[in-house]
């Protein structure tokens with residue numbers, strides 16, 4: 001079978017903040033229709049890498065392509081178009097504090113031009129049910145626990161059924177049962193609609209549930225890029241250490 005074109009292609013991506021080199025020549029392909037997990041220690045540059053995929057950060061040098069489009073130097077107006085195809089769950093949730101849960105979750109639908117109130121209400125209901133929060137629609141983010149905010153963010157990232165889902169630590173701060181349940185929901189949703197997903201996580205349980213492929217970042221470079229089964233048989237010291245430590249914090 002012919003290999004499908006990658007959804008994202010990174011070539012020699014370099015990014016520094018001041019004198020701190022965070023990405024030091026990262027090249028990889030993110031396969032279409034698969035879930036790629038990004039691993040690495042705290043401060044390794046995982047969130048920075050993820051933000052390059054929807055153009056929130058631009059590389060100092062190198063190339064980031066989404067399908068055939070070079071996105072590292074696109075004007076904001078074109079980026080906004082591309083971002084309609086990408087759902088993102090930020091590490092800190094990034095909910096709008098002045099909007100209710102319902103308003104937060106419906107935001108991407110309104111942004112993409114949908115005005116049909118019934119349709120919006122139905123989709124919000126389904127998205128909140130998915131994360132077990134139907135009863136919390138009227139609450140404000142400030143009145144929710146950290147784990148609940150994370151689940152609202154996931155509902156918001158998924159509501160448009162995007163072509164691509166970017167998730168930064170979707171299960172951090174959740175208890176193990178909820179964490180597995182969220183990981184299964186990500187798995188089911190991405191498989192159902194052939195979504196391409198990139199998930200940053202420290203959570204070994206979630207990794208095993210969602211991942212088809214994995215990348216491991218260390219000192220600004222990828223020290224592993226391969227299938228999940230190869231990850232578990234890798235002799236790369238950073239990978240071995242991560243796996244034997246049980247993945248680190250949830």
Ligand SMILES: Nc1ncnc2c1ncn2[C@@H]1O[C@H](COP(=O)(O)OP(=O)(O)OP(=O)(O)O)[C@@H](O)[C@H]1O
Nearest residue numbers: 017020022040041042043044045046047048049091
């Ligand atoms: N906007 C920014 N300005 C300056 N430095 C930044 C910025 N964003 C990230 N950094 C730095 O880049 C490095 C990598 O940060 P990043 O958030 O990608 O780490 P991470 O791998 O996601 O870590 P964690 O697992 O703790 O979330 C850190 O040293 C961080 O301080």
Ligand SMILES: [Mg+2]
Nearest residue numbers: 046047091168
């Ligand atoms: Mg991070």
